[in-house]
Amino acid sequence: MFEKRRDTNDHVTSPLQSQSPVASASTPNRPASPKATIGPTIVVNGKISGDEAMVIAGRCEGSISLPQNTLTILSGGHVRANVEANVVEIEGQVEGDVDGVDKVVITATGRMEGNIKAPRVILNDGAKFKGSIDMDPGTAETAKAAPKRVTPDKVKLTGDGRPVEVARPPPAAASRPTGPR
Amino acid sequence: MADRLATRLLPLVFDDLDLKRQLNILDVGAATSESVRFFNRYHCRLHFADLFGETGYRRQHRDRRRPHETVFDRVFDFPHGTLFDICLFWDFLNYLDMTLLRDLAQTLRRHVHEGTRAHAFVPFSNALPFPGMRFGLENAEALAIKTEPPPAPHPHTNKVIARSFWPFFVSRATLLDENRQELFLEVRLDA
Numbered sequence: 001m002f003e004k005r006r007d008t009n010d011h012v013t014s015p016l017q018s019q020s021p022v023a024s025a026s027t028p029n030r031p032a033s034p035k036a037t038i039g040p041t042i043v044v045n046g047k048i049s050g051d052e053a054m055v056i057a058g059r060c061e062g063s064i065s066l067p068q069n070t071l072t073i074l075s076g077g078h079v080r081a082n083v084e085a086n087v088v089e090i091e092g093q094v095e096g097d098v099d100g101v102d103k104v105v106i107t108a109t110g111r112m113e114g115n116i117k118a119p120r121v122i123l124n125d126g127a128k129f130k131g132s133i134d135m136d137p138g139t140a141e142t143a144k145a146a147p148k149r150v151t152p153d154k155v156k157l158t159g160d161g162r163p164v165e166v167a168r169p170p171p172a173a174a175s176r177p178t179g180p181r
Numbered sequence: 182m183a184d185r186l187a188t189r190l191l192p193l194v195f196d197d198l199d200l201k202r203q204l205n206i207l208d209v210g211a212a213t214s215e216s217v218r219f220f221n222r223y224h225c226r227l228h229f230a231d232l233f234g235e236t237g238y239r240r241q242h243r244d245r246r247r248p249h250e251t252v253f254d255r256v257f258d259f260p261h262g263t264l265f266d267i268c269l270f271w272d273f274l275n276y277l278d279m280t281l282l283r284d285l286a287q288t289l290r291r292h293v294h295e296g297t298r299a300h301a302f303v304p305f306s307n308a309l310p311f312p313g314m315r316f317g318l319e320n321a322e323a324l325a326i327k328t329e330p331p332p333a334p335h336p337h338t339n340k341v342i343a344r345s346f347w348p349f350f351v352s353r354a355t356l357l358d359e360n361r362q363e364l365f366l367e368v369r370l371d372a
Contacts (some may be wrong), residue, residue, distance in 0.1 A: 007291050024242070075195075097218070118369065121217055121221065122214075122217070122218075123212055123213070123214045123217040123218075124214055127212070127214070128211070128212075129211075129212035129229060129231075130211075130229055130230075130231045131228075132225040132226055132227060132228045132229070133212075133220075133226070134203075134225075134226050135201075135220060135221055135223065135224070135226075135227065136222070136224055137221060137222060138222045138224060154253065177278055181272075
């Protein structure tokens with residue numbers, strides 16, 4: 001997803017890191033999909049907001065707001081902040097609350113303590129997380145295709161764990177659905 | 182690589198859930214990829230307490246407590262008014278001595294309601310080994326498991342849980358392989 005490269009010493013570099021610690025989308029002749037980068041030796045205190053993707057390999061404290069874009073915290077990156085972004089990818093460490101408009105991904109090297117709010121959350125094997133996750137798959141569906149969504153009254157599970165929506169019976173015929181109980 | 186454990190009582194936990202509102206789910210273990218993937222289907226708030234981890238109950242247990250405060254009052258920093266619909270204890274109850282077991286029940290009393298369901302594993306017999314495990318919810322009928330020594334130091338049988346874990350009561354119990362008993366618990370606050 002991100003065109004980052006790891007050399008033999010497992011040092012993480014991003015495509016923009018070699019140019020300057022913090023690169024902006026306004027640089028001429030830039031390939032598509034620019035990413036601002038906080039380099040590994042950079043420490044930022046305060047409020048970060050913008051309209052482009054961002055990669056953090058350094059340390060950030062305060063708040064980060066990129067609601068239309070992707071924020072990636074690389075392995076070695078440390079964020080102590082409340083974060084809002086369209087997609088949040090955590091390979092490093094995050095302390096704070098994370099609001100993902102589309103999704104939040106914590107990779108195997110990711111460490112997070114705080115609360116996540118996102119329609120979809122992906123936690124890879126090896127990731128460490130403590131806190132709460134607010135998930136609403138209906139939000140993701142609505143945001144993408146706006147399909148007509150019927151809110152079920154009850155749910156049952158099929159053998160593979162998929163919820164099956166069960167409509168409420170008319171009042172006259174209402175009875176408690178029979179289950180394995 | 183995780184093994185799988187078939188479960189017969191976990192489907193009861195997810196049976197007839199009211200989906201009109203956001204579900205509140207407590208998982209006392211560490212966050213696993215399987216459990217997060219499973220709950221992605223639900224409109225829910227999933228709390229991972231990670232009580233086995235470094236920030237879990239052991240560290241709090243070492244600290245001096247204020248009178249009437251349980252170890253878990255400090256560990257659980259749930260938003261005020263949080264009421265859980267589902268509590269997944271896995272085999273954590275067997276890591277608690279009787280004092281801590283009662284402490285956990287006392288703290289959770291403020292965070293459950295009459296419709297709360299819970300699931301736990303206990304040994305069938307204290308005379309047989311009961312290995313420690315980590316669990317992930319692969320689906321409603323199967324768990325991803327990893328054996329993680331050391332074994333649970335305070336194995337509690339079904340009878341002990343029934344006697345000492347109010348407001349939870351054992352609604353159903355099923356015997357599984359390897360001295361493992363599966364419990365489906367419900368809540369009765371006025372008992």
